[in-house]
Amino acid sequence: MPDLRQERAVQTRAQVLRAAAEEFAEKGFKSTSIQDVAKRVGMTKGAVYFHFPNKEILAIAVVEAHYSRWPELLEGILAEGHPPLDTVVRVLDGAAQAFATDIVVQAGARLQLERSLIDAELPQPYVGWTQLLAHLLTSAREAGELREGVDPEAAARALVSGFFGVQHVSDTLTGRADLLQRWPEFRDLAMASIRA
Numbered sequence: 001m002p003d004l005r006q007e008r009a010v011q012t013r014a015q016v017l018r019a020a021a022e023e024f025a026e027k028g029f030k031s032t033s034i035q036d037v038a039k040r041v042g043m044t045k046g047a048v049y050f051h052f053p054n055k056e057i058l059a060i061a062v063v064e065a066h067y068s069r070w071p072e073l074l075e076g077i078l079a080e081g082h083p084p085l086d087t088v089v090r091v092l093d094g095a096a097q098a099f100a101t102d103i104v105v106q107a108g109a110r111l112q113l114e115r116s117l118i119d120a121e122l123p124q125p126y127v128g129w130t131q132l133l134a135h136l137l138t139s140a141r142e143a144g145e146l147r148e149g150v151d152p153e154a155a156a157r158a159l160v161s162g163f164f165g166v167q168h169v170s171d172t173l174t175g176r177a178d179l180l181q182r183w184p185e186f187r188d189l190a191m192a193s194i195r196a
């Protein structure tokens with residue numbers, strides 16, 4: 001018999017995390033209180049503190065949930081067996097979709113922007129994406145898909161900066177409403193410059 005109490009606790013933690021993501025995405029770290037999160041999820045403050053002893057720990061959990069999306073996304077695309085450069089495009093298109101629609105991803109991005117205001121050890125931003133793309137772009141070079149002279153590490157850094165900039169500009173100007181139009185504009189330019 002599965003431990004129903006354990007199952008309940010896992011569900012409650014997930015509900016609190018989502019409510020916190022909605023609050024953080026909307027108002028930012030400083031303007032969000034545990035009380036706001038509790039009210040949003042329809043629980044007592046004590047119930048929230050049981051899962052997350054303070055707001056900093058809650059912010060870390062939201063940022064970690066944000067980053068947990070990417071290995072899942074990559075796994076699904078790798079299973080489809082596309083050539084490496086096509087995989088790069090699909091992974092970044094998937095990330096754009098997530099930034100446009102996933103409140104946990106949006107909250108994680110905002111918390112990372114506010115990291116200097118948060119007294120917590122948040123994961124270092126951008127490095128995970130850079131390593132992921134550098135690995136795929138190295139495979140693309142080995143498969144002859146990259147233009148002569150394109151360095152996979154440099155291209156990975158440029159793609160991460162470009163993607164970050166596009167989603168940030170879109171968020172600032174339209175709350176990411178135009179992200180799925182704006183992202184392909186940059187993507188097509190960038191891919192044309194590195195494709196063999």
Ligand SMILES: CCC[C@@H]1OCC(CO)=C1C(=O)O
Nearest residue numbers: 109112125126129160163164
């Ligand atoms: C794929 C671009 C990188 C991505 O853009 C926003 C953000 C949030 O911190 C990112 C990260 O930390 O890697």
